[in-house]
Amino acid sequence: MRIGLAGVGRIGAFHAETLLGLDFVDELVVTDADPGAGREVANRLGAEWSPDVDALLASGVDGFVIAAATPAHATLLRQGIAAGVPTFCEKPVAATLAETIDLAKLAASTDVPVHVGFQRRFDRGYQRLAQAVQGGELGFVHSIRAATHDQSPPPAAYVPTSGGIFRDCNVHDFDILRFVTGREVVSVQATGANKGEPFFGEAGDVDTAAAVLTLDDDTLALVSATRYNGAGHDVRMEAHGSEGAMAVGLDDSLAFRSAEEGVAFPHGPQHRSFMERFLPAYRAELTAFAEVARGDRATPCSVEDALQAFRVAEACELSRHEGRPVRLEEIETL
Known part of the structure; x- marks a missing residue:
């Protein structure tokens, strides 16, 4: 071709x-x-x-x-x-x-x-998690945790055109949440903060953010993002259900070290960028x-899939700015 x-x-x-x-x-x-x-x-x-x-x-x-x-x-x-x-x-x-x-x-x-x-839709871990969640292997799933933590921030010039951390970074979490669960988000409550470089705040953005999402079957999803995860590039998702739990990203590359005595896991090496982390998926x-x-x-x-993830990001930005829960029905769609 x-x-x-x-x-x-x-x-x-x-x-x-x-x-x-x-x-x-x-x-x-x-x-x-x-x-x-x-x-x-x-x-x-x-x-x-x-x-x-x-x-x-x-x-x-x-x-x-x-x-x-x-x-x-x-x-x-x-x-x-x-x-x-x-x-x-x-x-x-x-x-x-x-x-x-x-x-x-x-x-x-x-x-x-x-x-x-x-x-992420082409990552084998996320595909396996989708199979487990939608196939009932975990029982009813009551909560999900998703994280996108960059090891280091992007250049200052990138931030004003990025759309903000929810649209630029967490939009991947919002898309893969729909892919894994087969459900839609109905409401969000989001917040954010800055403890790093001032250029984030100067652009109206934050360097660290979190949101609680409620899905249309009452599953709760906790989503987080940061531009300052010095331990390494950390992208994970956990699904917790009545019959079991399963995680994506829980391997030796996990950007963590244990505080428990005698625990050597994870052995590393850690990923340093999303391109390294997702090369097989790309x-x-x-x-x-x-x-x-x-x-x-x-x-x-599809573009409609992209739209639905973008709407969740839009709702999170609105929630962060106005300090209130936002229902997805407030966000325009097709």
């Missing part, structure tokens, strides 16, 4: 290398708003360079991968759909709720496949996109 890629920043260059390591990719064409950066990555990886997105989409690509900066996602997704090219878009598909809704309507009105990049995700582009499977994560 001939795959086009827009954006060669941190995640874009990572996707480019991943794509070139997959058997189904015969040719990779890249473009970037910064021609110098784009050409450097193309030359380093042996990919083809395209001067702009229009030229890339007109060059006979079988699939289009969007890994540019968040503000460009909506425009690029519209271009991919207009060109009739199966499109993969990193989350979020847009920076605002209104535009996400518009894109969900657009995607629903076309036959062009769109796959949104929530890679490979599986892009392989799934190839199957979508070939027409061999339905989209495993």
Whole structure:
């Protein structure tokens, strides 16, 4: 297959290398708003360079991968759909709720496949947990704990365009919560705080956040995030039920050390980034996109799925700012 890629920043260059390591990719064409950066990555990886997105989409690509900066996602997704090219878009598909809704309507009105990049859906641990939860293996699940704790903060320039910690970071937890449970969130209560660099507060954001979510079957989910988890990159989910409990991320890479005497677990090494933590999932995700582009499977994560996760993040931001519980029915949807 001939795959086009827009954006060669941190995640874009990572996707480019991943794509070139997959058997189904015969040719990779890249473009970037910064021609110098784009050409450097193309030359380093042996990919083809395209001067702009229009030229890339007109060059006979079988699939289009969007890994540019968040503000460009909506425009690029519209271009991919207009060109009739199966499109993969990193989350979020847009920076605002209104535009996400518009894109969900657009995607629903076309036959062009769109796959949104929530890679945790392709992690074997989360898939196993979904099987256990939805198959009744744990009895009735009464509570879930989900965490996304980054080892170190992003650059200061990234924060004002990130959408805030709930939209940028916890949105992965909100999506995988829907995937694992098969349920919807009906209300949230969220808060946040800053104890690190002042640029978070200056951007109206927080460096640490927490929320209690109530699902439509009265399951309670406790979700947390921080930009300062010095022990390592820590992404986990625990499901607690009447007949048992199960966790994702409970292995030797766990970014913890025990206070109990004589306990050596976990042995390490710890993960340092989300790319390291989820490399197998990213490979599986892009392989799934190839199957979508070939027409061999339905989209495993739609724009509407992205919208529902975004709505939860929107509700959490509203709750944090107003200091009150927020019901999801207050947040606009399709």
